[in-house]
Amino acid sequence: MSSEIKLTKHVPTKKRSLLNIKRRESTKDFLFALPALLLLAIFTYYPLVNSVFISFTDWNLIRPIKKFIGLTNYQNLLVDPEFYHVLKVTFLYTIIEVSLELLLGLGLAVLFNVTARSFGVMRSILFMPHYISMVVVSMVFVWIYNTDYGILNTVLKLFGASPVSWLNDPSTALWAVIIVAVWKGVGFTSLIFISGLRGIPIEYYEAASIDGAGKWKQFLKITLPLLSPTTLFLVITSFISSMQVFQSVNIMTNGGPLKATKVMVYWIYDLTFVQFKAGKGSALVIIFFFIIVLLTAIQFAISKKKVHYEG
Amino acid sequence: MFNSQKVSATRLTIAIIVTLFMLFPLYWLLITSFKPAEELKSAIPTFWPKHFTFQNYVDAFNKAPFLRYGMNTLIQTVGVVTLQVNIALLAAYAFAKGNFFGRDKLFLAVIAAMVVPEQVVFVPVYVMMANVGWLNTFWALIVPNAVSAYGIFLLRQAFKSINNDVIEAAKVDGAHRLHILYRILTPMALPTLVTVLIFKIIGSWNSYFWPLVMTNTDNMRVLTVGIAMLKSSIAGNEMLNFQLIMAGSVLVAAPIVILFIFTQKHILTAMSNSTFK
Numbered sequence: 001m002s003s004e005i006k007l008t009k010h011v012p013t014k015k016r017s018l019l020n021i022k023r024r025e026s027t028k029d030f031l032f033a034l035p036a037l038l039l040l041a042i043f044t045y046y047p048l049v050n051s052v053f054i055s056f057t058d059w060n061l062i063r064p065i066k067k068f069i070g071l072t073n074y075q076n077l078l079v080d081p082e083f084y085h086v087l088k089v090t091f092l093y094t095i096i097e098v099s100l101e102l103l104l105g106l107g108l109a110v111l112f113n114v115t116a117r118s119f120g121v122m123r124s125i126l127f128m129p130h131y132i133s134m135v136v137v138s139m140v141f142v143w144i145y146n147t148d149y150g151i152l153n154t155v156l157k158l159f160g161a162s163p164v165s166w167l168n169d170p171s172t173a174l175w176a177v178i179i180v181a182v183w184k185g186v187g188f189t190s191l192i193f194i195s196g197l198r199g200i201p202i203e204y205y206e207a208a209s210i211d212g213a214g215k216w217k218q219f220l221k222i223t224l225p226l227l228s229p230t231t232l233f234l235v236i237t238s239f240i241s242s243m244q245v246f247q248s249v250n251i252m253t254n255g256g257p258l259k260a261t262k263v264m265v266y267w268i269y270d271l272t273f274v275q276f277k278a279g280k281g282s283a284l285v286i287i288f289f290f291i292i293v294l295l296t297a298i299q300f301a302i303s304k305k306k307v308h309y310e311g
Numbered sequence: 312m313f314n315s316q317k318v319s320a321t322r323l324t325i326a327i328i329v330t331l332f333m334l335f336p337l338y339w340l341l342i343t344s345f346k347p348a349e350e351l352k353s354a355i356p357t358f359w360p361k362h363f364t365f366q367n368y369v370d371a372f373n374k375a376p377f378l379r380y381g382m383n384t385l386i387q388t389v390g391v392v393t394l395q396v397n398i399a400l401l402a403a404y405a406f407a408k409g410n411f412f413g414r415d416k417l418f419l420a421v422i423a424a425m426v427v428p429e430q431v432v433f434v435p436v437y438v439m440m441a442n443v444g445w446l447n448t449f450w451a452l453i454v455p456n457a458v459s460a461y462g463i464f465l466l467r468q469a470f471k472s473i474n475n476d477v478i479e480a481a482k483v484d485g486a487h488r489l490h491i492l493y494r495i496l497t498p499m500a501l502p503t504l505v506t507v508l509i510f511k512i513i514g515s516w517n518s519y520f521w522p523l524v525m526t527n528t529d530n531m532r533v534l535t536v537g538i539a540m541l542k543s544s545i546a547g548n549e550m551l552n553f554q555l556i557m558a559g560s561v562l563v564a565a566p567i568v569i570l571f572i573f574t575q576k577h578i579l580t581a582m583s584n585s586t587f588k
Contacts, residue, residue: 028488029409036402036458037417043455044424047435054434061434111326116318122330124575129337131571133517135535136560139542140340143553151339154356183336195583244428247519251539265430272434273524282434289431296426 048289055282061272066279073283082259082267083284090263093178094242100182102234105189106227110219113194123194126187134184138251141180142167145252167253170260177248177261189234196230197223236299240292264288340564344368344557351553367558371541374555376529377562380537383449387522387533388515390453395511396504399459403466404492408478418467425460433524440525451525452533456515462507469500506581509574513567534563 055073057066077083112123129137144150145166153163166176200223208218246265249255255262255270268288271281343351344367346360371377405411406418436455437446445451473496481491497504519535526532532540538559571578 026409026411029405029414030411032401032409032488032492033405033411033414033417035398036421036463039398039454039458040421040424040460042439043436043458044427044432045420047432047439048427050435051431061438108329111322111329114318114322114326118323119318119326122326124579125330126333127575127579128568128571129333131513131517131567132337132564133519133535133567135517135519135538136340136564137336139538139556139560140336142542143343143557144336144339146553149352149553151356154354183333187333191579191582244430246430251542268430269520269524278434285431285434289427292428292431293426 051282051285051289054278055286057279059279060276061278062276069279073280074287076280077283077287082262085259086262086264086267089174089259089261090243090245093174093245093261093263094239096175097178097181097242097245098235098238100178101185101189101238102231104182104186105234106193106231108186108190109193109197110223112190113197123187123191127191128187129184130188132184134247135251137180137184138248141176141183142252145176168257170258173253173257173260177245177252180248180252181242181245185238189238192234193227193230196227200226232302233299236295236302240295240299243288243292243295337564340557340560343554344561346554348552348554367554368562371555371558371562375537375541375559377534377537377559379530380532380534381562383452383531384516384533384535386449387452387518388512390449391456391515392508392511394453394457395459395462396508398457399462399466399507400492400497400504402463403470404488404496406463407467407470408475408496421460421463424458425464429521433521437524447526447528447531449531452522452531456518456521459507459511462511465503465507466500469503470496473499502577502581505574505577509570509578512570516567534559538563 054066056068056070058069058072059066108126112119112126144152147153147163147165147168150166152166156163164172166172204222204226205218208222213221244265245263246269249261249263249266250269253261255266264284265288268281268284271277271284342358342360345363345365346357347362347364347366350357350361402421406414406421440446440451440455445454477495477499478491481495486495517535518533519539522533523536523539526536538556541559542556
């Protein structure tokens with residue numbers, strides 16, 4: 001700063017010196033943003049473009065030469081029954097997980113939307129798993145689901161039912177993985193719902209009860225419609241994060257049994273680092289990324305619309 | 312809002328039952344880690360260990376270098392969070408108060424990066440790391456994660472809400488811009504900074520996919536990956552060793568649970584402020 005002031009003394013016209021200072025200032029401003037911009041360019045944007053390039057090649061991740069094969073990887077994916085199976089599993093997982101998490105989250109929100117201190121403590125307990133490592137959570141549930149000694153089967157046996165191999169049976173494995181995600185995320189979802197509930201003016205309920213509307217009717221006619229922006233926000237953000245499921249599958253089932261839990265990111269990892277088909281893996285990455293971008297665009301459009309009719 | 316509501320006994324009872332049910336997996340994690348191996352196989356499960364033992368923790372440390380894993384996780388977390396916070400502070404200042412060509416377009420490019428999941432970029436970054444010899448080093452764990460677009464976004468919001476007069480006054484006093492940023496703006500944006508700090512510590516501590524891909528030696532493994540490896544090495548044996556895995560898992564989860572307990576009020580306020588605004 002002091003050097004700039006000195007400089008102005010030597011420059012004849014005041015106008016020019018101001019321009020100089022401005023230019024200097026803006027260069028310094030830019031320098032502050034530069035580290036972030038450079039790192040994003042190197043570690044996000046360049047790899048994104050590079051992934052597209054790799055998806056056009058036949059490459060095993062190690063060999064220095066990448067053979068250009070055009071759209072072959074995409075064509076191979078589109079005729080591969082496994083691709084449709086993985087898509088189906090991923091969307092099944094996502095749709096069921098998001099539906100359960102939102103339904104239970106809304107239920108918990110209504111139950112726990114009380115300002116008493118004890119309820120605050122309980123809300124925190126419900127919310128805590130959101131921050132615990134998915135690796136740890138998966139381990140706990142592997143133990144709970146254990147066929148021979150797991151607590152779940154022990155309880156079932158008490159009721160006379162026969163034990164189930166939750167994670168080794170293709171008909172239950174996907175559900176077992178979904179339940180883990182729901183347990184981990186439902187407290188967070190319910191907190192978002194609670195902040196939505198608290199945004200609804202209490203006068204609406206007062207007016208409705210004067211008109212003789214019961215609790216259930218109030219819930220259907222006031223709470224649900226006025227909560228819809230919150231619900232939409234949650235549907236899309238949960239959808240995007242559920243689509244990216246990997247850790248729980250990697251630890252609990254390894255995509256099995258019989259590919260029953262083979263989701264997209266698991267297949268991407270498997271293709272690239274286990275089968276060394278980096279070209280095919282990258283084609284899948286690009287398709288996966290398109291789905292994410294599409295969902296984000298929908299979220300963006302909806303939130304813009306919401307702002308529009310609120311303002 | 313300010314005075315507590317009266318709660319019916321039924322509602323309280325249901326709420327307590329639901330909470331206990333939801334808490335059970337974490338309780339089971341903790342309690343299993345204190346049980347001797349034989350007790351895990353008993354037909355009637357014990358809800359409090361018959362023979363309370365710390366042996367599982369000792370055994371876990373003997374089975375795998377947990378101290379090393381813990382150090383690695385700690386170094387990774389400190390490195391990532393320090394870089395993320397400082398780079399975000401600089402960028403947030405530039406985007407909020409600075410004036411340079413293409414500022415808003417470049418900010419959009421920063422925000423857009425939030426859409427790109429790590430699973431989309433990991434192959435090219437892996438190759439890059441291999442080429443510069445950074446695989447199996449802390450560089451690969453830290454440098455590619457040094458920017459948090461989310462952190463830049465939040466801090467920029469906080470800086471924008473600070474009046475320009477504060478900055479102008481400091482400039483008149485001849486303050487350097489780094490001084491303005493760290494001594495004047497940062498203290499004023501402290502609640503936001505703490506939010507970013509907490510979320511980034513949790514995120515980095517729990518990260519799994521990135522270290523799994525970027526490291527493959529026992530020396531460089533972080534806690535989350537170490538636990539996963541311990542499980543697959545034990546799963547090969549006939550022996551049931553969940554008490555060991557649970558002991559290791561407690562070590563991964565405990566610091567985050569403690570952090571959560573001490574900062575939950577802050578987290579809750581930050582969440583209710585930032586979800587829709």
